[in-house]
Amino acid sequence: MSEKRKKDIQRIKELESINLATDDIRELVVQTKIKVEKDNELLARKNNEELREHKIKSVDIVGAIGAGKTALIEKIVEILSEKYRILVICGDITTRVDADRIQAHNAESIQINTGRECALNAYHIHKIIENKDLDDYDLLFIENVGNLICPSEFTLGTDTRITVVSTTEGEWVIEKHPMLFKMSQVAVINKIDLAERLGTNIPKMLKDAKDINPDIKIITTSAKTGKNVNKLIEILEL
Amino acid sequence: MSEKRKKDIQRIKELESINLATDDIRELVVQTKIKVEKDNELLARKNNEELREHKIKSVDIVGAIGAGKTALIEKIVEILSEKYRILVICGDITTRVDADRIQAHNAESIQINTGRECALNAYHIHKIIENKDLDDYDLLFIENVGNLICPSEFTLGTDTRITVVSTTEGEWVIEKHPMLFKMSQVAVINKIDLAERLGTNIPKMLKDAKDINPDIKIITTSAKTGKNVNKLIEILEL
Numbered sequence: 001m002s003e004k005r006k007k008d009i010q011r012i013k014e015l016e017s018i019n020l021a022t023d024d025i026r027e028l029v030v031q032t033k034i035k036v037e038k039d040n041e042l043l044a045r046k047n048n049e050e051l052r053e054h055k056i057k058s059v060d061i062v063g064a065i066g067a068g069k070t071a072l073i074e075k076i077v078e079i080l081s082e083k084y085r086i087l088v089i090c091g092d093i094t095t096r097v098d099a100d101r102i103q104a105h106n107a108e109s110i111q112i113n114t115g116r117e118c119a120l121n122a123y124h125i126h127k128i129i130e131n132k133d134l135d136d137y138d139l140l141f142i143e144n145v146g147n148l149i150c151p152s153e154f155t156l157g158t159d160t161r162i163t164v165v166s167t168t169e170g171e172w173v174i175e176k177h178p179m180l181f182k183m184s185q186v187a188v189i190n191k192i193d194l195a196e197r198l199g200t201n202i203p204k205m206l207k208d209a210k211d212i213n214p215d216i217k218i219i220t221t222s223a224k225t226g227k228n229v230n231k232l233i234e235i236l237e238l
Numbered sequence: 239m240s241e242k243r244k245k246d247i248q249r250i251k252e253l254e255s256i257n258l259a260t261d262d263i264r265e266l267v268v269q270t271k272i273k274v275e276k277d278n279e280l281l282a283r284k285n286n287e288e289l290r291e292h293k294i295k296s297v298d299i300v301g302a303i304g305a306g307k308t309a310l311i312e313k314i315v316e317i318l319s320e321k322y323r324i325l326v327i328c329g330d331i332t333t334r335v336d337a338d339r340i341q342a343h344n345a346e347s348i349q350i351n352t353g354r355e356c357a358l359n360a361y362h363i364h365k366i367i368e369n370k371d372l373d374d375y376d377l378l379f380i381e382n383v384g385n386l387i388c389p390s391e392f393t394l395g396t397d398t399r400i401t402v403v404s405t406t407e408g409e410w411v412i413e414k415h416p417m418l419f420k421m422s423q424v425a426v427i428n429k430i431d432l433a434e435r436l437g438t439n440i441p442k443m444l445k446d447a448k449d450i451n452p453d454i455k456i457i458t459t460s461a462k463t464g465k466n467v468n469k470l471i472e473i474l475e476l
Contacts, residue, residue, distance in 0.1 A: 064304065065414070065415070066404075149385055169304030
């Protein structure tokens with residue numbers, strides 16, 4: 001990550017801390033957050049080391065509810081399940097709907113229910129890695145809880161992070177949520193099949209993503225029709 | 239709120255705390271969260287008292303990015319701006335796009351940029367209330383940051399909370415996010431104009447909302463066409 005991007009992220013974190021709570025407990029809140037993030041960062045690094053030791057490629061997918069994260073993973077797994085032994089971890093507040101959908105496509109899937117937490121953290125992933133024989137897998141996908149904000153606080157230890165938005169979220173969605181785009185290697189604009197009907201300004205979205213993170217790779221897809229899913233797999237070098 | 243619902247919420251909070259962090263700092267994280275929530279609850283109550291003293295009716299709207307919160311407020315304000323003097327507070331990570339959209343419809347609007355925070359809290363609202371002459375308004379709308387999870391941690395001190403989901407988020411969206419529906423008085427299923435094309439199972443969504451919170455009032459709308467916006471205003475008794 002470039003120095004400029006690191007500084008941007010730092011500035012956003014400082015801005016945030018001003019309004020976290022009333023004067024009485026602000027310092028406690030800020031210090032706790034710093035500890036949690038540091039703790040998470042260490043564990044994420046450990047996760048990544050373990051996955052690499054076992055030659056497992058890893059990708060995590062973040063995005064709002066309804067962006068099409070599960071549908072994209074379904075399509076990807078359908079294509080890659082002959083080539084790789086795949087494990088998919090799905091995060092959700094409750095239910096195991098997503099894991100069941102993916103299981104139907106020849107990949108093992110594990111559901112994590114977070115209760116009320118708004119994102120997966122490295123600790124969730126660590127506990128699963130510890131209890132699995134990693135020699136049984138070549139590829140790990142993690143689908144985060146549907147949320148375009150909180151996952152920016154926690155890296156998980158994957159090689160690549162994909163942020164997915166959809167045309168139904170409107171053309172402001174990327175400009176409004178810079179953090180995840182700063183932290184991701186790949187941006188997906190999904191539901192491109194609905195763009196015309198909705199009148200979504202796709203060029204603006206592409207431009208915003210590049211403005212926020214010049215290194216990010218961007219692709220438009222339709223998980224429904226399958227459009228560009230193969231290209232996404234190419235970008236991921238899978 | 240019924241005893242059963244209070245117990246449900248307590249159980250979810252306990253479940254969540256197990257996975258918040260590693261053993262070393264878990265207790266600190268849990269205790270900090272408890273303090274933050276208590277602090278917020280007190281301030282929310284104070285906000286509500288102040289608003290009521292000035293005879294201001296207040297509504298806050300939560301929902302994911304793209305659910306149509308701003309579009310709904312635009313339509314409501316268009317109808318009510320002759321009857322009431324309206325103040326709208328819009329929360330977003332960054333930009334003042336939403337506030338500008340609403341300002342165009344004869345309501346005063348204030349944008350709060352949260353930096354990286356995933357929801358507005360009572361403290362944000364308190365600071366605005368303190369700096370405004372509340373005799374100038376009859377009605378307050380608060381549009382929360384686009385997020386279907388985090389706003390459940392913070393009440394703001396309004397009379398009524400509306401949770402908005404849209405048909406593009408899929409029929410599982412309510413079942414997957416029970417907390418906000420437990421805490422809201424009104425549920426809106428928006429973008430009903432797209433339901434047929436998307437094949438979204440609306441009866442399931444209606445049933446899920448009632449299962450989660452039997453007291454909740456539910457309405458389907460299209461902010462785009464204006465369908466049922468008048469009925470929503472009736473439900474809100476405005």
